[in-house]
Amino acid sequence: ETGVTQTPRHLVMGMTNKKSLKCEQHLGHNAMYWYKQSAKKPLELMFVYSLEERVENNSVPSRFSPECPNSSHLFLHLHTLQPEDSALYLCASSQAGLAGGRTDNEQFFGPGTRLTVL
Amino acid sequence: AQSVSQHNHHVILSEAASLELGCNYSYGGTVNLFWYVQYPGQHLQLLLKYFSGDPLVKGIKGFEAEFIKSKFSFNLRKPSVQWSDTAEYFCAVNPMNTGFQKLVFGTGTRLLVSP
Secondary structure, three states, X not given: OOOEEEEOOEEEEOOOOEEEEXXXXXXXXXXXXXXXXXXXXOOEEEEEEEOOEEEEEOOOOOOEEEEEEXXXXXXXXXXXXXXXXXXXXXEEEEOOOHHXXXXXXXXXXXXXXXXXXX | OOEEEOOOOEEEEEOOXXXXXXXXXXXXXXXXXXXXXXXXXXXXXXXXXXXOOOOEEEOHHHOEEEEEHHHOEXXXXXXXXXXXXXXXXXXXXXXXXXXXXXXXXOOOEEXXXXX
């Protein structure tokens, strides 16, 4: 049973819709991540939040807007998406080292949201 | 930019065959290395990881991987596969320069083990 949950598991939306993906971690971690998994491409890191601050934005288009209201919750707000944005969106969490300290703790992944943009 | 190469996209084996999945990365500094597995219909989960010390790392379910620094490689091995090992396997690298993990993944290898 994963400690990271994602809702919804499947989402179909039109290009003019606005929707949000939700991620919740029950592991007491202080870092959360959004990844995009497309067919035949490596998992792409989209955003990283460490201690509720966004520390990484991997050149993601502005139609994707993350939000991290607290250390347990992470959202990905979607608006005016394109068909090529259809993919599996994965959330993960880990325990990051403080003040830049290293950690070898693994990332725990959620089951993902399968997004289809029509 | 850092990248991770997994040479085999699809591998088909019979039960009891030996497995080796290749992984090479391009990053000149110190790294953490991971193998993740995704069983059909399940989420990504950690198989094993290398942080420091013995370059031969043992993971769950009889898997092991060897870090060869001179070859920038972290190949995954299992002496005898089972039908239940059918899954997709991902190699990932984390350059050791941040407090949080910034994993760079390979494209994955789909393993099918026939009974």
